[in-house]
Amino acid sequence: MRVGSLEKFYPRHKAALGLAAIPTILMEEPALAHGTAPHGPEDLWHSWQFDPLITIPLLVSSLLFAAGVRRLRSDLGRFPPGFGVPQILCFSSGIALLIVALLSPLEGLSKPLLSAHMVQHILLIAVAPPLLVLGKPEVAWLWALPESWRRSLARQRRMRSVLAFLAPCARPVPAALIHMATLWIWHSPALFDAALASDLVHWLEHVLFFGTALLFWRGVIKARSGREAAAGALIACFITLLQSGLLSALLSFAREALYHTPDTANWGLTALEDQQLAGAIMSLPMCGIYLLTGLAMAFRLLTPLGERSGRLPVAPSSLLKQSP
DSSP: OOOSOGGGTSOGGGTHHHHHHHHHHHTTOOOOTTOOOOSSGGGGGGOOOOOHHHHHHHHHHHHHHHHHHHHHHHHHSSOOTTOSHHHHHHHHHHHHHHHHHHTSHHHHHTTTOHHHHHHHHHIIIIIHHHHHHHTOHHHHHHHHSOHHHHHHHHTOHHHHHHHHHHGGGGSHHHHHHHHHHHHHHHTSHHHHHHHHHOHHHHHHHHHHHHHHHHHHHHHHHGGGGOHHHHHHHHHHHHHHHHHHHHHHHHHHSOSSOSSOOGGGGGGTOOHHHHHHHHHHHIIIIIHHHHHHHHHHHHHHHHSOGGGOOSOOOOOHHHHHTOOO
């Protein structure tokens, strides 16, 4: 999402610099971290991004995951219970969606259009994170490490103490409140103006959105193991659904544009129409995802213990102690 006037930071007489940056990117020379915004539909597919702060972590995590999957299969002769093809597909889909959100032309389109930025945030907050959590990458990443490192991690009491200290923040309700506060704070005009002016602040915005979303979805998805945890996850989903609905209503029913993006005319929209479209995009898919997740948690609460099926999720702590 972009707030404020783009002309304040990118005057018209410098518009040619955006086109001049394309050859620079192709030659792998330093350029803006987030590339340039397309000036119209004809420039859209030329605005792929090559941000090393995004590309390198995605590449490293994917390679580690692939190496861990290969070692799991070769050393154990099979995948452990709770980790297999469905988890591999979930993780791969989550990485693919992060590429679409952060490196595809959607990133460039999110600069002139608030509605495109909302699509980007939905991918970063409500779609990619639950897929990554369901993919259980920590299992594959652990097995990508040498055996001596895995055994050393199993004996790290200091790391276990830190994780135990941070564990309350990973529970569904606290995680939902942290995520909610992050979303509302970053929707303030001052912070979005700062993100527009600075690539570093823009990167920090995405990191906090994605990081708190991972915390929230991990707390909710891991809560399937018990009734009390499922009740907490249901409350967390309700809190997140409520605040998402309020924010989308604020965007959809405002009588004037709260966020002014002067380039929307190039895409056939006024600033107010773009904002209303962003609110509709936020209310339908994002709120729908939270609603379906909450219904799943409610079903979990209503299902008798004896009727619950499925294997328990694999525990990384147990895998730390295994050796090939």
